[in-house]
Amino acid sequence: MDPADPRRRPALRRYVELSRAGHGIEDSRFTLVPFGDGMLPTYCLDHPDPVGTVVMFAGFDSLVEELLGYARLLHDSRLRVVAFDGPGQGTALEEHGLKMTPDWHLPVAAILDHFGIDDAYLFGLSLGGCLAIRAAAREPRVSRVVCDDVMTSLADCVLGQLPTGLRLMQGPGGRSSRIRLAVIDATLAALAGGDPDAASVPAIAAAAGVSPSTIYRRWPDKADLIADALATIAARTVPLTPTGTLRDDLVQFAEDLAAALALPDARAIARTMIAHDNPAAEEVRRTFWNERLRVTNASASRTSWSTARRPATNCRPTSPTTSCWSGSRARSGCAPS
Numbered sequence: 587m588d589p590a591d592p593r594r595r596p597a598l599r600r601y602v603e604l605s606r607a608g609h610g611i612e613d614s615r616f617t618l619v620p621f622g623d624g625m626l627p628t629y630c631l632d633h634p635d636p637v638g639t640v641v642m643f644a645g646f647d648s649l650v651e652e653l654l655g656y657a658r659l660l661h662d663s664r665l666r667v668v669a670f671d672g673p674g675q676g677t678a679l680e681e682h683g684l685k686m687t688p689d690w691h692l693p694v695a696a697i698l699d700h701f702g703i704d705d706a707y708l709f710g711l712s713l714g715g716c717l718a719i720r721a722a723a724r725e726p727r728v729s730r731v732v733c734d735d736v737m738t739s740l741a742d743c744v745l746g747q748l749p750t751g752l753r754l755m756q757g758p759g760g761r762s763s764r765i766r767l768a769v770i771d772a773t774l775a776a777l778a779g780g781d782p783d784a785a786s787v788p789a790i791a792a793a794a795g796v797s798p799s800t801i802y803r804r805w806p807d808k809a810d811l812i813a814d815a816l817a818t819i820a821a822r823t824v825p826l827t828p829t830g831t832l833r834d835d836l837v838q839f840a841e842d843l844a845a846a847l848a849l850p851d852a853r854a855i856a857r858t859m860i861a862h863d864n865p866a867a868e869e870v871r872r873t874f875w876n877e878r879l880r881v882t883n884a885s886a887s888r889t890s891w892s893t894a895r896r897p898a899t900n901c902r903p904t905s906p907t908t909s910c911w912s913g914s915r916a917r918s919g920c921a922p923s
Contacts, residue, residue, distance in 0.1 A: 598680060605651035609658055619670065621696045624682030628670040630701060631657055636666040641697055641706045643669065645713025645737060646686070649676040653711070660709075670697055672717070690717040691724040698727050705729050713737045768794040769801055773815040778854040785812070816855070823852055 587594045606613070611629060618625035627650055640660055642653050650671040657667045671678040672693040674686025687693075698706060707730045710718030715733030722728040772793035776785035787808055791798045805811040823846035829835050846852045 595680075598677070601649070602651055602677070605649075605654055609654040611654055611658075619696055619700045621673070621693055622684065624673075624678065624684040626670050626672060626684075626693055626696060627677045627682075628668060628697065628700075629654065629657060631661040631667040631669075633661060633664055633666045635664060637664045639666040639668065639703050639706050640709050641668045641670070641694065641703070642709040642711075643672050643714045643717065644675065644711045645715075645717070646674070648712065648714070651676070656709075656711075668697060668701055668703070688720060689724075690721040694721040694725050694728070698725070703727065707732065710734070765794070765796055765800065766804065769796060769804070769811070770815045770818050773811055774819055774851065774855060777812065777815065778851045787811070819852060819855065820846075823849065 587597065605611075606616075611631075615629050615631060617628050617630065619628050620626075629650065642657060642660075644650070644653060648671075650669050653669045657669050660667045670693070672687075672690065673679070673684035678684045679686075694706075694708065697703070704727055706728050708718040708722055708728050709732045710716070711734050715736040718731045718733055719736065722731045769790060772790045773785060775793065776790055779785075785808070787798050787801055790811070791801050794801075801811065805814060824839065824842040827838065829838055847856065
């Protein structure tokens with residue numbers, strides 16, 4: 587709903603009312619905790635005989651009322667539960683104007699001070715998992731952290747679900763982009779060495795100056811990483827730019843391909859991926875070509891040429907050993923669709 591929509595605020599308040607009623611949360615459980623120039627909307631579910639205290643919050647674009655179901659379950663397990671909207675979240679933003687901050691130990695400290703909590707478990711959901719870790723690093727009263735999960739980048743979360751070709755269209759800039767390019771370049775350098783099996787994730791991570799876990803968050807396995815690296819160098823050197831006609835597209839592709847294979851690193855990488863026929867290399871080739879030919883077929887389908895004189899085609903590799911740019915040790919081609 588648009589921020590200027592006059593129905594927005596009444597709808598939000600109605601949602602809060604229904605959430606409290608649906609989870610059986612009395613109004614007396616709700617309080618406002620002073621913080622900076624605003625207030626932190628907070629629910630406190632005290633327990634007569636608690637075994638511990640859990641402080642809960644969610645992530646970007648969240649409302650504390652979304653956590654009330656979790657809060658009731660934890661409370662039923664003999665835990666004192668405090669759930670709040672921090673800066674940039676829910677009504678802390680909507681009604682009290684508090685903007686998001688990476689210094690999450692500050693709102694956590696305000697909550698711990700207000701309720702006299704000396705030993706707390708932090709429970710963060712979504713981006714809240716990352717915020718919980720940040721808070722625990724600088725707030726000594728936090729003894730344990732539960733992250734469900736640790737979403738450090740909304741952009742990576744969304745883009746990671748897209749095909750490789752669309753991920754490559756994201757604009758440059760930002761730490762996430764720099765990390766990705768560093769990892770991709772380290773992967774390409776390893777492949778240029780002639781042995782894809784030697785391009786281990788720990789070795790690539792060390793060369794890129796990141797941890798292996800950083801790589802695995804973006805690429806579930808090494809085959810995905812290598813396929814992305816190949817798609818990157820292919821997009822850089824043979825970009826498949828539509829010219830408007832099929833003939834000109836093919837001519838441009840051939841010229842770009844010849845120029846790319848004249849580059850020592852590109853030639854070495856292509857030779858490496860052709861020469862290895864293990865299952866991992868085959869999976870890389872398959873992933874690469876599925877995406878590459880999706881782009882190619884989309885380009886061909888936009889081209890106006892007579893199907894009366896030519897049968898419809900659907901380009902796909904006809905050999906599992908197709909190389910990374912074109913050609914194969916056996917054959918490749920276009921089969922009638």
